[in-house]
Amino acid sequence: MWRRVQSRNEIIGAGWIVRAVVVCLFVGGSCAGYLWQKSQVHQLGQAIRGLEYDLEQLEKGNAVLRQRYSVLASPRELDQRVEQFGLDLRSPAPEQILRIRDSGGRSDVSTVQSLGYSPGRLSRRY
Amino acid sequence: MVVRTQLRRLIVFSTLLLLGFSVLLGRLVYIQVVRHDELSGKAFKYTQRTYLKQTTRGDILDRNGSILVSTERLKILCADPSRIGDYYEPLAAILAEHLDLDEADLVKRLRPRFYTNSLNKVVIDPHVRLRARITEDEWNSVKQLMKTVPLADEDALDKDGKKFLTALRRWAIYTEPVDSHRRVYLNGELAAHVLGFVQTKERVVGRQSVFYARGKAGIEGHFDQYLQGVLGWRTTETDSRRREQVALRSMDVDPVDGLNVHLTIDAGVQAIVEDELKIGVEASSPLSATVIVARPQTGEILAMANYPTFDPNHPGNYETRNRRNRAISDEFEPGSTFKTVSVSSAINDNVVNLNTRFDCENGHIYFMGRSLHDDHRYSVLSVQDIMKKSSNIGAFKIARRLGAERLHYYLKEFGIGDPTGISLPAERAGTLRTVDKWSGLSISRVPIGYEIAVTPLQITMAMCVIANGGWLMNPMLVQHLSDPNGEIVMRYHPERLRRVITEEAAQRMTRALETVVEDGGTAPRARLEHYTVAGKTGTARKYIPNVGYTRSKYYASFIGFLPSEAPEIVISVIFNEPRGSIYGGVISGPVFQGIAKKLTNYLNITPSRELKLETNRPRGLREENYARR
Incomplete structure (x- = not known):
């Protein structure tokens, strides 16, 4: 019995044990690392999904707000508000408008001018 | 002597091990190479999903950039009767009241219906459409409702009953992955004949139904091909709980939204x-x-x-x-x-x-x-x-x-x-x-x-x-x-x-x-x-x-x-x-x-005739009030 143990010790030395432990640690570490990486990938995937969902919701919310803004800025809505709040606003009479003559053209008349027309009188709006 | 015996044992053991691994390797090659297409197809059938990504129809705006026509994205409310079981009547009553739907019709829809699937098994139809268009807010309220929906006395239920009820609350009511949408004419009748209108249609792409708007008149009709946009899609895999595995997305093509049309109309x-x-x-x-x-x-x-x-x-x-x-x-x-x-x-x-x-x-x-x-x-x-x-x-x-x-x-x-x-x-x-x-x-x-x-x-x-x-x-x-x-x-x-x-x-x-x-x-x-x-x-x-x-x-x-x-x-x-x-x-x-x-x-058009500016009138005073003075 003693001889067999002694011979085994002769075959498997301390160096081999260390090597085996290192190999086991490496394999175990690799497995753990692989699992950790997979877990991270999964968690990041979930995070990406969550953020994509948030982005989608924000885009939807943005679209809704743009629509609401357009409704609030529409002529009908403004007229209704003016009436609702009794603001008694109305367009000024022509003689109430001070017009300052200028020699310049208007901002977006290039197309019209390129066609050979003189700048018209809608200069303030279009 | 001992060493020779050990060596012989080692050789025999190694040979057996090698043979064993060879068999496994052969099986592996058979499965992975010879039957690869067949088996991977079967596997993907259970895990791989392709979702269509809905495109958004372009807006129509006036010359000043105000939106005249836009698109509201809506969800399609569905139910899985296989997860509702015998609770369809009380659930129909609650949902009908909450969503203002016809209760009798809802009972009919939620009642389990059987059909034979592709594997020749008789199963309950897991997909019933309840309402084609609900807003995001309505869907959120339905989700909240389902969390606490009182369908039975839970204390009186056994373990399986409680589990079934939990699954019902979680999975029985859901929305389709592809949104529906509604065309919104923000100013109602304003410029109706110029803008035109759309007809919403449903078509099946792959195995999914998609709602799309087809312009029928006005700008909607004339510029339909520009307004429509192009659908996108995503091929991905899901886990056993149908949650998407983002890392396994194999294809992700974003939709191309439709172009916006800017009118000369003011x-x-x-x-x-x-x-x-x-x-x-x-x-x-x-x-x-x-x-x-x-x-x-x-x-x-x-x-x-x-x-x-x-x-x-x-x-x-x-x-x-x-x-x-x-x-x-x-x-x-x-x-x-x-x-x-x-x-x-x-x-x-x-x-x-x-x-x-x-x-x-x-x-x-x-x-x-x-x-x-x-x-x-x-x-x-x-x-x-x-x-x-x-x-x-x-x-x-x-x-x-x-x-x-x-x-x-x-x-x-x-x-x-x-x-x-x-x-x-x-x-x-x-x-x-x-x-x-x-x-x-x-x-x-x-x-x-x-x-x-x-x-x-x-x-x-x-x-x-x-x-x-x-x-x-x-x-x-x-x-x-x-x-x-x-x-x-x-x-x-x-x-x-x-x-x-x-x-x-x-x-x-x-x-x-x-x-x-x-x-x-x-x-x-x-x-x-x-x-x-x-x-x-x-x-x-x-x-x-x-x-x-x-x-x-x-x-x-x-x-x-x-x-x-x-x-x-x-x-x-x-x-x-x-x-x-x-x-x-x-x-x-x-x-x-x-x-x-x-x-x-x-339009602020300059008057043709020279006007005498009224400078004495106090600012903001109405004409008639000024005249009364």
Whole structure:
């Protein structure tokens, strides 16, 4: 019995044990690392999904707000508000408008001018 | 000895191990290589999913960037009856109350239905659609409701019962992965005929149903291919709980949203026009009416309104006649407004000038055995007065001097008988027969606006020729198309089609048209206090098939522009079968005046006449209050 143990010790030395432990640690570490990486990938995937969902919701919310803004800025809505709040606003009479003559053209008349027309009188709006 | 024995054992053991691994390896090769396609297909069938990504239809905006039409994304509410089991009746009652649905119908839908699947197994249909369109808020409220929905006394349930109830709350009600959507016309009836409407359809792509809107009329119809966009899709894998594994996405193609269409229509101008049209309609109860506002220099359409109208949010609630854009699809005999075309042609050919005088035969003349008469008796009138008084006999004599061939040539040049090419579907060309098909009487009828038919848009563009110095413009309804990021991808420019008359001839005609709104003209009610107006009235009898021209039904119209010395806007007002008065100057003139008054202010057009500025009035004080002081 003693001889067999002694011979085994002769075959498997301390160096081999260390090597085996290192190999086991490496394999175990690799497995753990692989699992950790997979877990991270999964968690990041979930995070990406969550953020994509948030982005989608924000885009939807943005679209809704743009629509609401357009409704609030529409002529009908403004007229209704003016009436609702009794603001008694109305367009000024022509003689109430001070017009300052200028020699310049208007901002977006290039197309019209390129066609050979003189700048018209809608200069303030279009 | 021991070593040899151990070595033998080692060799035998290694050999067995190798054989074992060889068998495993062979099996692995058999599964992974030989049966790869078959087995991977089966595996993917359970884990791989392809989701379609819904595209968003482009918006339609006015010239100032205000959204007129947009798209609201909605969800499709579904249920899985296999997870509802025997709770379908109480659940139907709760959902019906919460979503305002018919309870009996909901019970029928939620009751488990069996069918045989592809594996020849009898299973419960796991997909029942409850409502095609619910908003995000409604869906969130349903989710909250399902978390606490009281379906049974949980304390009385066993473990399996509780588990089933938990799964029901979590999975029984869900939404489809692809959203539905609804087209929203934010201003209701505003510019309804220009915008058009859509029809929502459902189609199956792959194994998923997708809702999409197909433009049926107006801009929606004409620019449908640009507005639509392209669907995207995502191929990915899910886990046992149907959660997507983002890392295993194999294909992810984003949808391409539709392009936005920016119109030349101004929502403010359109609102003013529709308000004034409504007042006019209430006053004269016509069968239909049309108003168009255009910029003569560029051909841009600022407003286009029709009566009767409709709400494009619910087009199905209205008759077809309400949905028709009469500005481009209704042909009518314009009557005297057409004298603008025929007389300016004669002026352009130098056949007449404004002072050329014609005997108007005291209001009655026979030509080719048929009578032609004026509303009032005129003896000798100048060309300018012929326009001012709208003498039919005078216009006929001018046209006869011009000749049928030349008249027909000019009518074609003015765009009569050809579609204008506006970016709208279903435009009519009008009717203009070739000269060889004219009767001997035609030379007395065509110059005064009979025996031909035009659309309101054609006659408006013809008036633009006078207003802009002789050029026929291509009517512009769209400024540009932009992508969802706001980048312009296609721009439309004003386009001169051809010079029809000389600038001098146009100016002469303008001078003649200015007299129409003066005292003694046919449309003093279209006059403005601070702006010069040039225009022409029209009162045309309607032709009734098998009856002829009736004395009881008329088209009353007024088409004019202002300021006449430097025209900025052309406004055409056309009433079909007005009640009460029949005259264009009486029916359409005031509507023109009402629109013009507001537009000059809205568009900030400089008055034609010098005004004395009221500087003493305190700022913000109303006119009448100031006057009372």
